[in-house]
Amino acid sequence: MNHQAVGGSISIGLILLILVFYFHNRELWMRNHMWLYLAVNLSIVVLSGTRGYFVIAGLALLPFLWNFFMDRKYFRIRWLAAAVMLWLFCLLLLVGSDEIWSYVVQTLRLNESIGYRVYENAFIKMLYQSEPWYHKLLGFGLGGRADHLPGTIGIAWEAVRGAVWMVPKLLTETTCHNYWYTILFKQGALGLFVCAMVISCFFRKIFAYRNIDSGVYHTLLFFEIGILISLTYRISSTCGVFEVLVLLWSSEMFGEKLEIRRESKPI
Structure with a gap:
């Protein structure tokens, strides 16, 4: 903590x-x-x-x-x-x-x-542009992950820009250091x-x-x-x-x- x-x-x-x-x-x-x-x-x-x-x-x-x-x-x-x-x-x-x-x-x-806020923000922004409409509207839910979507791993690698250690974090953790992007990921535009x-x-x-x-x-x-x-x-x-x-x-x-x-x- x-x-x-x-x-x-x-x-x-x-x-x-x-x-x-x-x-x-x-x-x-x-x-x-x-x-x-x-x-x-x-x-x-x-x-x-x-x-x-x-x-x-x-x-x-x-x-x-x-x-x-x-x-x-x-x-x-x-x-x-x-x-x-x-x-x-x-x-x-x-x-x-x-x-x-x-x-x-x-x-x-x-x-x-x-810090890694840059990578988190880039990942969620790029993911939002390519994800299905229902995820854009409702998000992935509390604790939900996006690694099941095709192309997510590629988006993560593109977002980290060489920071390899960030890829597993982006694919497994669902809370980032930006409240607005966190809400967009978890509850979508409706949230x-x-x-x-x-x-x-x-x-x-x-x-x-x-x-x-x-x-x-x-x-x-x-x-x-x-x-x-x-x-x-x-x-x-x-x-x-x-x-x-x-x-x-x-x-x-x-x-x-x-x-x-x-x-x-x-x-």
């Missing part, structure tokens, strides 16, 4: 809760030093090395950073602190730029490609349609909160967009359950707040 990815998933969900709590009650957020919990979970996400989580965390942080630094009450001191930290960071880069950059590249895996309907329900629920709290609305919106982007690079069945549940819980919590406000409005 990839414990780093699982830890990053938990921290991603906690980051969303911390950010929602910030917009819900900023004074209580500051009084309980929630920024420290935010910093710790951001560190865990970075150390997890899961680049999809970098996207989710980065997008979810945008509304928080905007509100945090544009707060009129602490505007000057926060921007001054940010300028000092930026200056210190630049000074640190000048002193030990090579060592620091090497550590950043290694931690974030910037020197690595997206993708169902996923699109579920995702549209998520966005519709989030859009309903845009008049309640702009900060919460944009945080949930960017978080959901980050999840959709990250699903292109990971196996969500093992990594993405917790953050989706937290997203739904946050949406439900502010949905109740919306209903209370509507009921309290004078007729």
Whole structure:
């Protein structure tokens, strides 16, 4: 099991809760030093090395950073602190730029490609073009394999482009590091349609909160967009359950707040 990815998933969900709590009650957020919990979970996400989580965390942080630094009450001191930290960071880069950059590249895996995802994506894409119409519509089912179809072995060899060790994996394993291609393989075009309907329900629920709290609305919106982007690079069945549940819980919590406000409005 990839414990780093699982830890990053938990921290991603906690980051969303911390950010929602910030917009819900900023004074209580500051009084309980929630920024420290935010910093710790951001560190865990970075150390997890899961680049999809970098996207989710980065997008979810945008509304928080905007509100945090544009707060009129602490505007000057926060921007001054940010300028000092930026200056210190630049000074640190000048002193030990090579060592620091090497550590950043290694931690974030910037020197690595997206690995065998390339072969998996190419295999499913090429297979989809040649498979019968009923597999295109319904897929091969959960745990189903395509090695019984004529030409599948040839497609696998063409997809790996010389990486011989990938051929048995493509023919026997049915889950790839791309959620959309996994759904296309297992449930076909119909499965993708169902996923699109579920995702549209998520966005519709989030859009309903845009008049309640702009900060919460944009945080949930960017978080959901980050999840959709990250699903292109990971196996969500093992990594993405917790953050989706937290997203739904946050949406439900502010949905109740919306209903209370509507009921309290004078007729």
